Amino acid sequence: MGVLVQLLFLLASTVELSPGISLEIHVLRPQLGSSGHHVPGLSCLSWRLGVETHNIIEWSTVPQACESYVGHYMLGDQYRKDSGVVVYEAITHAQSLKLAGDGKDIWVFDIDETSLSNLPYYAKHGFGVEAYNSTQFNNWIYEGKAPPLPESLKLYKKLQSLGIKPVFITGRPEAQRNVTAANLQNAGYHTWEKLILKGSSVTGTAVAYKSNERKKLEQSGYRIVGNIGDQWSDILGTNVGNRTFKLPDPMYYIS
Numbered sequence: 001m002g003v004l005v006q007l008l009f010l011l012a013s014t015v016e017l018s019p020g021i022s023l024e025i026h027v028l029r030p031q032l033g034s035s036g037h038h039v040p041g042l043s044c045l046s047w048r049l050g051v052e053t054h055n056i057i058e059w060s061t062v063p064q065a066c067e068s069y070v071g072h073y074m075l076g077d078q079y080r081k082d083s084g085v086v087v088y089e090a091i092t093h094a095q096s097l098k099l100a101g102d103g104k105d106i107w108v109f110d111i112d113e114t115s116l117s118n119l120p121y122y123a124k125h126g127f128g129v130e131a132y133n134s135t136q137f138n139n140w141i142y143e144g145k146a147p148p149l150p151e152s153l154k155l156y157k158k159l160q161s162l163g164i165k166p167v168f169i170t171g172r173p174e175a176q177r178n179v180t181a182a183n184l185q186n187a188g189y190h191t192w193e194k195l196i197l198k199g200s201s202v203t204g205t206a207v208a209y210k211s212n213e214r215k216k217l218e219q220s221g222y223r224i225v226g227n228i229g230d231q232w233s234d235i236l237g238t239n240v241g242n243r244t245f246k247l248p249d250p251m252y253y254i255s
Contacts, residue, residue: 042063042065042066044063044065044066044069044070045069047063047066047250048066048069048070048073048250051250051253052246052248052250054232057232057253057255058253058255059253060131060132060253061128061129061130061131062126062127062128062129062250062251063129064129066129067126067127067128067129070127070128070129070250070251071123071127073250074119074122074127074250074251075119075123079248080150080151082248083149083150083151083152083247083248084151086151086228086245086246086247086248087151087152087154087155087245089245090155090226090228090243090245091154091155091158093226093242093243094107094155094158094159094162094164094225094226095162097162097164097225097242099162099163099164099225100223101163103163103165104221104222104223105163105164105165105222105223105225106164106165106166106167106193106217106222106223106224106225107159107164107165107166107167107224107225107226107227107228107241108167108168108169108214108217108224108226108227108228108229108241109152109156109166109167109168109169109228109229110168110169110170110228110229110230110231110234111168111170111172111180111184112146112170112171112172112230113149113230113231113247113249113251114149114152114228114229114230114234114247115148115149115152115153115156115168115184115187115189116146116147116148116149116183116184116187117146117147117148117149118137118140118146119147120140120145120146120147121136121137121140122251127251128250128251128252132252138176141172141176141179141180142176142179144179144180144182144183144186145183146183146187147187148187148188148189149247151247152228152247153187153188153189155228156188156189159226160191164225164226165192165193166189166191166192166193167192167193167194167195167196167217167222168184168189168192168194168195168196169196169210169213169214170195170196170197170198171198171206171209171210171254172197172198173197173198173199173200174197174198174199174200175200176197177195177197180195180197181195193222194217196213205233205255206231206233206234206254206255207233207236207237207255208237210233210234210237211237211238211239211240214227214237214238214239214240214241215238215239217239218239224239224240224241224242225241225242225243226241226242226243226244226245227240227241227243227244227245228244228245228246228247229244229245229246229247230246230247230248230249231249231253231254232246233254233255234246
């Protein structure tokens with residue numbers, strides 16, 4: 001990477017999956033960040049705000065000067081707090097709904113950086129400073145060890161108690177179905193209505209792909225009462241549902 005990053009292993013938080021069983025998240029925390037090139041006038045906090053408000057778009061990597069900032073944000077308390085606010089609003093919305101009770105009310109979840117966290121991978125690859133390497137990332141996916149995002153798992157459990165069924169729509173390829181399903185279950189997402197992965201014949205943007213899959217769901221009689229993702233491409237387009245919720249993610253951008 002051309003930068004010195006020391007990593008300290010520790011438990012930052014745990015998620016209780018069942019009595020006596022816990023699963024770690026944020027197991028890597030940076031002690032020292034990047035000493036890379038200074039960019040005059042760059043405020044990494046303002047850059048992240050621009051990303052989250054979709055004012056900065058079509059970017060490929062995190063500015064090198066912001067590696068330490070993004071790393072500490074993602075592995076620190078603020079990321080958890082920001083995610084918690086999103087999920088609080090999502091649960092408030094879900095509780096306000098008058099459901100039909102016919103099993104057709106669904107909530108759409110993205111997977112990567114929404115349901116499952118790839119932070120153990122990104123902690124080793126510059127928190128988005130490094131250019132995306134599909135081979136390295138897919139090798140991580142096939143390990144099937146991504147932990148859950150605690151707030152998303154909390155939302156998932158609450159929705160089930162309300163009678164709202166989860167549907168996962170991911171940009172992961174169909175070839176990764178088995179490892180993805182096993183990872184979700186091991187992370188605490190034990191059941192779902194549908195798990196939709198990207199077929200080999202699908203082309204175009206993530207917005208078009210996810211819009212089309214949501215359209216198919218509604219044409220099948222489902223009602224999308226909520227939709228949550230970490231990318232704007234998860235919640236833009238058509239057939240987005242009653243309300244959309246954007247989780248923070250300053251590490252990468254998908255159009």
